[in-house]
Amino acid sequence: MDKNQTQFTVKDVLRTEVAPALGCTEPVAIALATSAAASLLDGAAVESIEIWVDPNIYKNGIAVVIPGTRGHNGLDLAAALGALGGVPERRLQVLESIDDAVVRQAKALIKSGGVRVNLLQDQQGLYIRAAVNGPGKRAESVIRDMHDNLVSLKLNGQTISDHPLLPRETGPDGKTELQQVETWLKSLSLAELLELVDDLDSEDLDFLEKGVQYNLRLAEYGLKHGSGLGIGKTLDRLVRQRMMKLDMGLSARMLTAAASDARMDGVKLPAMSSGGSGNHGLTATLPIWAVKDYVECDKKTALEAIGLSHIITAYIKAHTGRLSAVCGCSIAAGAGAAAGISYLLGGDVHHIAGAITNITEDLAGVICDGAKAGCSLKLATAAGTSVQAALFALQGVQVKATDGIISTSPEKTMENIGILSSQGMIETDRTILKIMLAKQFADI
Secondary structure (H helix, E strand, O other), X not given: OOHHHOOOOHXXXXXXXXXXEOOOHHHHHHHHHHHHHHHHHOOOOOOEEEEEEOHHHHHXXXXXXXXXXXXXXXXXXXXHHHXXXXXXXXXXXXXXXXXXXXXXXXXXXXXXXXXXXXXXXXXXXXXXXXXXXXXXXXXXXXXXXXXOOEEEEEEOOEEOOOXXXXXXXXXXXXXXXXXXXXXXXXXXXXXXXHHHHHHOOHHXXXXXXXXXXXXXXXXXXXXXXXXXXXXXXXXXXXXXXXXXXXXXXXXXXXXXXXXXXXXXXXXXXXXEEEOOEHHHHHHHHHHHHHHHHHOOOOHHHHHHHHHHHHHHHHHHHHHHOOOOOEOHHHXXXXXXXXXXXXXXXXXXXXXXXXXXXXXXXXXXOOXXXXXXXXXXXXXXXXXXXXXXXXXXXXXXXXXXXXXXXXXXXXXXXXXXXXXXXXXXXXXXXXXXXXXXXXXXXXXX
16 A cells, blocks of 8 residues: 555554553543543542543443452442542553552542442433542543543633643544544555555564553463453363363454453453453454464464454444444454454455455344443354354355345445444443443342
8 A cells, every 4th residue: 555645554543543451441431531630639639529421431331340449340439549549641551550548548439429420311422521629629521532532621610721631633624633543444445454454564563462462461361260250261161171172263262251351350451452442452362363373374474464453443443433332342343353364364355355244244233231241251252253254254155245234345334334333223222221220220
């Protein structure tokens, strides 16, 4: 691809879409918002906190364990931890520095009624507003569109326009860099997306390998300790007991699920996220890394396949939005992994298109009902199905354009995923949240 004819490069995709994240990104984003606001108080004591969040942030933050809390969860706890001990400059690793003392302070503040959570039922898109009050001071922050995109800071009602935490650059139309990159990505064909892999240099490959190592550490922890639901460790045990046979599909499921087990259980290890989600990052990388051990390939090819996976994940997320009622690990990162596995196994653009089409037909109906331990089951399914989708495509099996939401081109099929997620599932999303809220306030 001629870089002189493009506005952005693959480096821009990796920089805006792939980043380390400690803990589930929804409670972490809340912690980042309160931490950023609290930093404006210049060390003054935090007296009270109030947050306002969109339905998907609320849905994804209710049940997942927060790192460093020894098994605790809650939007109120995330807000308090961020304000009392977060380091906003660390962005999605804002809670890296919290310890037991901060956790105790946060729980005490919550118990005293000092933290209030508000659900904005009609808010569209990712949105968090935080207000942190200290002696004679009120600091506010707003996050929009992506989990670490702080767009507004205020102190005592006065807007702070020049601050290191705020975006430094926007386009002439006011769009953030992420929005500009997404617009550019959506203008490309699958063949052009594949060509971006040729632009990966040694620096990019080192970054991709670093991401693999982050995610492998989570998988190794999950396999050793049986964290969360223990899906990865259970699969490993079933293999050892000769009740299941280890092949590339099961290896992908085991590795990916084990990493999610650890992450959803609040293990204090970062994941390399993709498309704003740590679980997306696990799904986009680990199935490919598992499959490489079953074929003849070098490390560079495996890392290029992971690069393609991140690119396809970003392309689909540009259509679906950051959060929706559809499980992005299945239809975005799963499709990315299927594309990457096809590339790893020597497939061309037609095989990659077939793999994306196959997994879309298979998993497009998987809902997102919040971040929680059970996500490991969905990641196991996405990982195994990504391998199957790629293998089928390489054997000439490809779902036809006459089927359901599948279209005549992979680009249109991925666009249809976006339409399904952002338009067709709005009422489904509301219903999911209604069920979760009813359960939250009932005796379960």
